[in-house]
Amino acid sequence: MSYIFDFKNHKAIDPTALMSNDKMAWLNVIQEKAWTNFTNMELPARKIEHWKYNQMAFLTSNTFRLATPLSAKVIAEVSGEISSIQLPGAIHLTFVDGYLITDLNQQPTLDGLSITRYVDTTPEQQALVERISMPSTESRNMLMNLNSALANNGILIEVSKKTKIETPIYIRHFTSRQTTSTLASQNIVIHLNEFSDATLIEQFESTVQQENQLALQQTHVMLSDNSKLDHYRLNLEHESSKQISQVKTILSKNSSLNSFYLGSGSQLNRTDIDTIHSGENSECSITGIYLPAKKQTIDYHTNTEHQVPHCNSNEIFRGIIADEASATFNGKIHIFQDAQKSDARLNNKNLLLTNKAEINTKPELEIYADDVKCAHGATVAQLDNKAIYYLQTRGINRQQATKMLSVGFINELIEKINIKPIQEFLFTQLEDYMSHI
Amino acid sequence: MLKIDNLHAKVEDKSILNGLSLDIKPGEVHAIMGPNGSGKSTLGYTLSGREGYTPTDGSVLFNGNNLLDFDADERAKQGLFLAFQYPVEIPGVSNMEFLKASVDSIRAYQNKKALDAIQFMKLAREKCKAIDLNQNFLKRGVNEGFSGGEKKRNEIMQMMLLEPKLCILDETDSGLDIDALQVVADGVNACRNENRSFIVVTHYQRLLDYIVPDYVHVLSNGKIIKSGGKELALELEEKGYSWIDKL
Ligand SMILES: Nc1ncnc2c1ncn2[C@@H]1O[C@H](COP(=O)(O)OP(=O)(O)O)[C@@H](O)[C@H]1O
Ligand SMILES: [Mg+2]
Numbered sequence: 001m002s003y004i005f006d007f008k009n010h011k012a013i014d015p016t017a018l019m020s021n022d023k024m025a026w027l028n029v030i031q032e033k034a035w036t037n038f039t040n041m042e043l044p045a046r047k048i049e050h051w052k053y054n055q056m057a058f059l060t061s062n063t064f065r066l067a068t069p070l071s072a073k074v075i076a077e078v079s080g081e082i083s084s085i086q087l088p089g090a091i092h093l094t095f096v097d098g099y100l101i102t103d104l105n106q107q108p109t110l111d112g113l114s115i116t117r118y119v120d121t122t123p124e125q126q127a128l129v130e131r132i133s134m135p136s137t138e139s140r141n142m143l144m145n146l147n148s149a150l151a152n153n154g155i156l157i158e159v160s161k162k163t164k165i166e167t168p169i170y171i172r173h174f175t176s177r178q179t180t181s182t183l184a185s186q187n188i189v190i191h192l193n194e195f196s197d198a199t200l201i202e203q204f205e206s207t208v209q210q211e212n213q214l215a216l217q218q219t220h221v222m223l224s225d226n227s228k229l230d231h232y233r234l235n236l237e238h239e240s241s242k243q244i245s246q247v248k249t250i251l252s253k254n255s256s257l258n259s260f261y262l263g264s265g266s267q268l269n270r271t272d273i274d275t276i277h278s279g280e281n282s283e284c285s286i287t288g289i290y291l292p293a294k295k296q297t298i299d300y301h302t303n304t305e306h307q308v309p310h311c312n313s314n315e316i317f318r319g320i321i322a323d324e325a326s327a328t329f330n331g332k333i334h335i336f337q338d339a340q341k342s343d344a345r346l347n348n349k350n351l352l353l354t355n356k357a358e359i360n361t362k363p364e365l366e367i368y369a370d371d372v373k374c375a376h377g378a379t380v381a382q383l384d385n386k387a388i389y390y391l392q393t394r395g396i397n398r399q400q401a402t403k404m405l406s407v408g409f410i411n412e413l414i415e416k417i418n419i420k421p422i423q424e425f426l427f428t429q430l431e432d433y434m435s436h437i
Numbered sequence: 438m439l440k441i442d443n444l445h446a447k448v449e450d451k452s453i454l455n456g457l458s459l460d461i462k463p464g465e466v467h468a469i470m471g472p473n474g475s476g477k478s479t480l481g482y483t484l485s486g487r488e489g490y491t492p493t494d495g496s497v498l499f500n501g502n503n504l505l506d507f508d509a510d511e512r513a514k515q516g517l518f519l520a521f522q523y524p525v526e527i528p529g530v531s532n533m534e535f536l537k538a539s540v541d542s543i544r545a546y547q548n549k550k551a552l553d554a555i556q557f558m559k560l561a562r563e564k565c566k567a568i569d570l571n572q573n574f575l576k577r578g579v580n581e582g583f584s585g586g587e588k589k590r591n592e593i594m595q596m597m598l599l600e601p602k603l604c605i606l607d608e609t610d611s612g613l614d615i616d617a618l619q620v621v622a623d624g625v626n627a628c629r630n631e632n633r634s635f636i637v638v639t640h641y642q643r644l645l646d647y648i649v650p651d652y653v654h655v656l657s658n659g660k661i662i663k664s665g666g667k668e669l670a671l672e673l674e675e676k677g678y679s680w681i682d683k684l
Contacts, residue, residue, distance in 0.1 A: 397508070411529050
């Protein structure tokens with residue numbers, strides 16, 4: 001079956017054929033809500049604040065076919081293109097164009113960890129998915145609503161109470177070489193029950209040349225009381241791909257989130273990071289690095305909500321922008337009226353390597369409580385000529401000096417990562433990036 | 438070694454060096470003294486190839502090559518070393534990584550055998566010790582948060598590691614107390630040999646008690662206005678810089 005999206009006439013798109021039926025009818029509440037949001041929204045365009053810095057004209061310049069599952073033969077071919085971080089013992093899941101190609105039955109079983117395709121969920125699990133991933137009426141991102149409406153191929157990951165999953169859950173997303181303009185969609189819901197602890201690694205890649213592919217992806221995280229998640233999200237797509245995605249994390253009492261984002265590659269990469277402190281004494285640390293080059297655009301929109309008192313959030317994002325690339329960092333901190341004793345920090349630093357590189361950095365503070373600590377800062381700098389000269393007088397040429405200063409700009413963020421193979425992988429990625437600029 | 442002939446240089450359209458000539462033979466130590474603003478640092482910057490310090494006339498031969506034709510890093514590879522009056526802080530780049538890159542690049546250019554990580558570490562530790570610099574400084578960012586004296590010692594440490602042919606020391610004595618001055622001078626003196634030359638730039642005679650020069654030159658308004666032996670430094674100290682205005 002092929003399903004066509006014509007964004008120009010998005011209000012006229014008929015969802016009927018996409019709505020789940022039979023076994024999946026439970027998903028309809030989410031889908032219908034998402035469709036309503038989707039059809040009521042205006043198309044992403046520069047005149048809409050939320051999309052101000054993104055080139056979205058490609059949406060209307062042609063129509064998109066919903067990606068269909070690839071044949072086993074093609075999957076075997078593309079599998080070789082997907083790079084892999086060596087993580088001994090990790091649980092591996094691979095999605096191609098939004099479809100899970102891993103046979104879950106072939107995965108090692110770990111006590112306290114369950115991974116279930118939406119189609120195989122129990123009614124309790126369905127209620128959970130609904131609770132965690134239901135789009136809210138205020139959700140500003142039209143394409144994420146579309147993604148929620150297409151959630152049929154989603155998966156649910158659950159970690160039981162008091163369980164520490166020692167090995168990472170390693171999910172690789174790959175967008176393949178489809179023949180026409182296609183739209184791929186993928187949804188993950190992960191729930192950590194009380195006192196549980198897990199590591200989730202998500203990696204995004206795409207095939208070499210993509211005509212007009214659009215990948216939509218959402219990861220919904222629910223952290224129950226006293227649980228702890230380490231979350232890595234590495235975007236390494238080819239420079240022709242476009243991805244719009246969202247990570248939404250809800251933190252309950254005493255829970256903690258430690259996450260790391262890498263944005264490199266992609267023609268357009270837009271990630272909305274919503275982190276909701278809904279339980280007291282929850283804390284998050286969010287670190288991000290973005291490295292656009294050539295004509296790429298990378299855009300992180302973070303929205304950190306302190307809904308209740310006594311929560312800490314700490315966000316650090318740094319970007320190096322090369323060539324004619326552009327980056328956007330929009331960091332919103334929202335402290336609710338009751339959220340006294342909140343401690344929210346946000347820091348964004350940018351290094352522009354050329355005169356044509358562009359950065360839009362914008363803090364957005366909405367603070368309604370009076371007894372809070374909120375520190376935020378953003379800087380934009382160019383390479384320090386004096387430092388380059390100093391290195392040159394020590395026999396280091398300009399190109400290498402540029403490299404050393406650039407790496408030095410983000411080094412400490414990578415060094416903080418405590419999973420060695422990821423750290424090494426990132427240094428390799430960085431090396432690769434530096435050799436092209 | 439180095440032959441500067443009638444060098445003129447400007448900074449931002451302002452002429453700073455106005456016909457400077459100097460001839461340095463292998464193994465010699467030349468002191469350059471002069472009041473603030475006379476162009477001492479500008480000479481070091483111009484010789485080492487800093488952008489914005491533009492030679493407008495004259496020539497500089499360094500071991501037979503036209504020094505001014507080369508980029509700053511190439512000049513360093515050919516054996517020119519400048520110890521900065523104000524060493525630059527580079528957060529994020531560790532001193533160790535920086536020194537290794539520097540040593541690697543210079544040794545490769547000079548066809549010397551590459552040092553592996555262990556050999557390099559050993560050498561770097563040795564030099565730190567010689568200059569009384571705690572080895573922890575190797576792990577810190579380049580000059581990051583170093584005190585004035587530590588920065589100066591870090592400069593001399595680099596000089597010892599890189600084994601240059603010509604060393605320009607720009608006010609290496611400023612910011613050093615008397616003990617540190619002794620250590621730094623010992624380090625410099627240990628590097629002296631019949632093939633290595635020095636330009637020691639200083640505002641005060643004091644340093645020259647420790648690093649005894651073969652020649653002393655007085656710089657004023659971008660020109661050498663008087664040259665002599667080491668006794669010239671004492672005379673200058675005694676009579677003050679106002680004396681040279683009357684020369
Ligand atoms: N980057 C610069 N821009 C403008 N003027 C400069 C710059 N660097 C040096 N100068 C000027 O050049 C002159 C010589 O400076 P400098 O070489 O630093 O003297 P010294 O080291 O002898 O004290 C001074 O008048 C100083 O103001
Ligand atoms: Mg000076």
